[in-house]
Amino acid sequence: MRAMSEQGLQQAREAMEAARVHPRAIDVFTYYYGELERGATGLIAESDIEPLTSVPRAAELDVPSEDARQAMATTAVIKLNGGLGTSMGMDRAKSLLTVRDGLSFLDIIVGQVSHLREQYDVRLPLLFMNSFRTRDDTLAALKAYPYLATHGLPLDFVQNREPKLRADDLTPIEWPADPELQWCPPGHGDLYTALEASKVLQELLDAGFRYATVSNSDNLGAGPDPAIAGWFAASGAPYAAEVCRRTPADRKGGHLAIRRSDGRLILRESAQTADADKAAFADEQRHAFFHTNNLWFDLRVLATTLEERQGVLGLPLIRNVKTVDPADPTTPKVIQIETAMGAAIEVFAGAQAIEVERSRFLPVKTTNDLLLLRSDLYTLTPDFQVVPGAAPLPLVDLDPLYYKTIDGFSGRFPEGVPSMRDAESLTVRGDWTFGADVRVVGAARLDDTGAPERVATGTVLS
Numbered sequence: 001m002r003a004m005s006e007q008g009l010q011q012a013r014e015a016m017e018a019a020r021v022h023p024r025a026i027d028v029f030t031y032y033y034g035e036l037e038r039g040a041t042g043l044i045a046e047s048d049i050e051p052l053t054s055v056p057r058a059a060e061l062d063v064p065s066e067d068a069r070q071a072m073a074t075t076a077v078i079k080l081n082g083g084l085g086t087s088m089g090m091d092r093a094k095s096l097l098t099v100r101d102g103l104s105f106l107d108i109i110v111g112q113v114s115h116l117r118e119q120y121d122v123r124l125p126l127l128f129m130n131s132f133r134t135r136d137d138t139l140a141a142l143k144a145y146p147y148l149a150t151h152g153l154p155l156d157f158v159q160n161r162e163p164k165l166r167a168d169d170l171t172p173i174e175w176p177a178d179p180e181l182q183w184c185p186p187g188h189g190d191l192y193t194a195l196e197a198s199k200v201l202q203e204l205l206d207a208g209f210r211y212a213t214v215s216n217s218d219n220l221g222a223g224p225d226p227a228i229a230g231w232f233a234a235s236g237a238p239y240a241a242e243v244c245r246r247t248p249a250d251r252k253g254g255h256l257a258i259r260r261s262d263g264r265l266i267l268r269e270s271a272q273t274a275d276a277d278k279a280a281f282a283d284e285q286r287h288a289f290f291h292t293n294n295l296w297f298d299l300r301v302l303a304t305t306l307e308e309r310q311g312v313l314g315l316p317l318i319r320n321v322k323t324v325d326p327a328d329p330t331t332p333k334v335i336q337i338e339t340a341m342g343a344a345i346e347v348f349a350g351a352q353a354i355e356v357e358r359s360r361f362l363p364v365k366t367t368n369d370l371l372l373l374r375s376d377l378y379t380l381t382p383d384f385q386v387v388p389g390a391a392p393l394p395l396v397d398l399d400p401l402y403y404k405t406i407d408g409f410s411g412r413f414p415e416g417v418p419s420m421r422d423a424e425s426l427t428v429r430g431d432w433t434f435g436a437d438v439r440v441v442g443a444a445r446l447d448d449t450g451a452p453e454r455v456a457t458g459t460v461l462s
Helices: 002-018 023-037 065-073 105-120 135-142 188-197 200-206 226-235 275-282 299-308 341-346 367-374 406-412
Strands: 049-051 075-081 098-100 126-130 156-158 211-216 239-245 255-259 265-268 289-298 318-323 333-338 352-355 378-380 386-388 395-398 419-428 432-434 439-446 453-455
Touching: 002 023, 023 188, 023 333, 065 075, 065 105, 065 226, 075 188, 098 105, 098 367, 105 126, 105 135, 126 135, 126 188, 135 156, 156 188, 188 200, 188 299, 188 341, 200 299, 211 226, 226 239, 226 289, 226 352, 239 341, 255 289, 265 341, 289 299, 289 341, 367 395, 367 406, 367 419, 406 432
Parallel strands: 075 126, 075 211, 126 156, 239 352, 395 419, 419 439, 432 453
Antiparallel strands: 049 255, 211 289, 239 289, 255 265, 318 333, 378 386
């Protein structure tokens, strides 16, 4: 097996070189291949951590306006934009999906940044970390905003890619039916490698920027926050994670904890949890804070740390076992070597966490989330903030057989989604098409009748 794995690493490196993957990214892949070969699982045992019990609250910050402005003047905004929205049947960047008032995620993100530039008189560059599949569509859409680029900085940099490895011998999978399926992104932990390899990290530093705030492009709640920027700059911390209190709905999301061996904050994902520890992982009373995937870091500290470690931060390995074609469970099993960007919290001594309101965590992963975002439950303000009108949010559970894809969803709400302002939950089973001005009040359910049905215009579901 040792000889086979050495052969597999060589084949993987050759494939990456042929695909013109940056040498630094190949070195990082080589490091994690070695971890995988040695049997590393990335598991974090419950016995090795202690719960995180309290952190500062953003709602209680008292940051002078000028301090906030000065922090914003040296902050760059980075959006993770590598997702295609394949889980919703999309084949282009998910950020191009229309979400409210005829605007896409991308349009609203640009609006948020543009408003803050004007309000605080700052440069506030906006950069997207695209994948090789989302870059062209995204840059084409951004041509509508010719003023967006600032100080000679690019609008994007590209996430690296790596071969999927056969689960049986760790050699790169070959899939002639669709060669693109032979490749995968290395997880969003690649952010740091991609920033350095693209030279964008150095360009930001040369342009006088000190901090970065990072979030997912499908989370419109995570606009740049001047108060948090001011707090982070004043803290002197090299890194900070935005966290929210967990609820039963968050039991699968990664949580922060304190590592017993050195007292550092760490991130533990579900894929890094042994079966014996699953109950403790899911206990939202024990592990109270989940990582929103909104984070802040000091660009200078990152550059120095990458230089000291020769580009390898050493984030915990995530061994992700999938099938080569995610849509076909009968295809061969592969291993995707991944890391999480939030795991960098353990790399930097003095890293902190700050508790934010739930309104800063509004990701759209499914059409259930999209229905809420498009409904009257939310308001899009003149400064492009997406503000929820209720807490907790209603639970939406649409029949995946009919509503999972954007086409299926849109075809069943041709006149708009129902009012959710007075809803507790909406459960739909079967093929229902909704008319205009439907309202959901309380807990509503539609059952499968075995045939296509219609909710008449003006109906109140309760």
